[in-house]
Amino acid sequence: MNDHVILRCEDVTVSFDGFKAVQGMNLELKKRGLRFLIGPNGAGKTTLLDAVCGKVKPSGGRIVFQDGIDLARRKEHQIAELGIGRKFQAPSIFPTLTVEENLELAMRQKRGVLATLRTRILSSERKLIRTRLEGIGLGGKGTLRAGGLSHGEKQWLEIGMMLMQEPSLLLLDEPAAGMTDRETDKTGELLQEIAQERAVVVVEHDMEFVRNFASIVTVMHEGRLLMEGTMDQVQADERVAEVYLGKRREATC
Numbered sequence: 001m002n003d004h005v006i007l008r009c010e011d012v013t014v015s016f017d018g019f020k021a022v023q024g025m026n027l028e029l030k031k032r033g034l035r036f037l038i039g040p041n042g043a044g045k046t047t048l049l050d051a052v053c054g055k056v057k058p059s060g061g062r063i064v065f066q067d068g069i070d071l072a073r074r075k076e077h078q079i080a081e082l083g084i085g086r087k088f089q090a091p092s093i094f095p096t097l098t099v100e101e102n103l104e105l106a107m108r109q110k111r112g113v114l115a116t117l118r119t120r121i122l123s124s125e126r127k128l129i130r131t132r133l134e135g136i137g138l139g140g141k142g143t144l145r146a147g148g149l150s151h152g153e154k155q156w157l158e159i160g161m162m163l164m165q166e167p168s169l170l171l172l173d174e175p176a177a178g179m180t181d182r183e184t185d186k187t188g189e190l191l192q193e194i195a196q197e198r199a200v201v202v203v204e205h206d207m208e209f210v211r212n213f214a215s216i217v218t219v220m221h222e223g224r225l226l227m228e229g230t231m232d233q234v235q236a237d238e239r240v241a242e243v244y245l246g247k248r249r250e251a252t253c
């Protein structure tokens with residue numbers, strides 16, 4: 001595989017009792033960068049991410065990660081250990097712990113049993129947590145109970161927790177859903193920043209969000225790749241207007 005490529009889905013098919021939710025999908029991701037995955041409801045976006053992270057098994061095709069690892073042969077926890085993080089729409093944080101403690105826990109998962117048994121946190125680890133807190137816009141909120149954060153802040157905390165495990169590929173489902181406009185913008189900026197060092201894939205329905213933060217957009221329709229390009233190219237494409245934007249317009253009329 002090309003040195004700059006981290007993931008390649010080759011002709012991937014996922015079936016549910018004979019129904020092909022994803023059929024012959026192709027996707028290539030570079031080691032760094034933010035990719036938005038869009039398409040009408042039922043296009044197969046979530047199923048594709050599920051196949052990459054091992055939640056569902058493809059019935060056909062290959063999902064090649066890094067230097068030739070076929071993810072279709074790996075179990076979900078093994079895929080996570082390889083450095084693929086998946087974030088679902090609802091934040092899964094520990095609400096009764098502080099923001100810092102949440103990050104600490106996430107860090108220890110990475111460090112293994114020995115670190116988990118150690119009660120004292122090293123100053124280097126403390127520094128890492130502080131840096132991460134600043135990075136996710138929660139500097140100054142480290143000692144607050146995570147359950148008391150706003151919806152947007154909880155999402156950022158979860159992203160921060162995933163980053164503590166230093167993934168090389170992050171998969172996110174509608175990370176800005178339910179956020180205020182300001183939180184949405186901050187989320188876009190955060191994703192752009194973290195995508196400078198790793199590959200990030202975002203399944204998204206909010207077209208304004210995509211327009212503001214996407215460089216390359218992949219459009220799926222009926223389980224297949226419809227097109228790939230900049231948001232301008234995607235919006236100017238007649239097939240996309242027909243299957244996706246057209247449907248949206250009808251839906252909002």
Ligand SMILES: Nc1ncnc2c1ncn2[C@@H]1O[C@H](COP(=O)(O)OP(=O)(O)OP(=O)(O)O)[C@@H](O)[C@H]1O
Nearest residue numbers: 016019020021039040041042043044045046047048
């Ligand atoms: N576990 C499952 N069993 C059966 N059918 C499923 C399952 N999961 C998804 N599907 C079907 O597969 C198709 C693709 O679903 P998927 O959730 O991947 O689409 P999507 O593009 O993410 O849609 P949305 O934007 O609405 O979330 C849909 O028709 C869905 O009903």
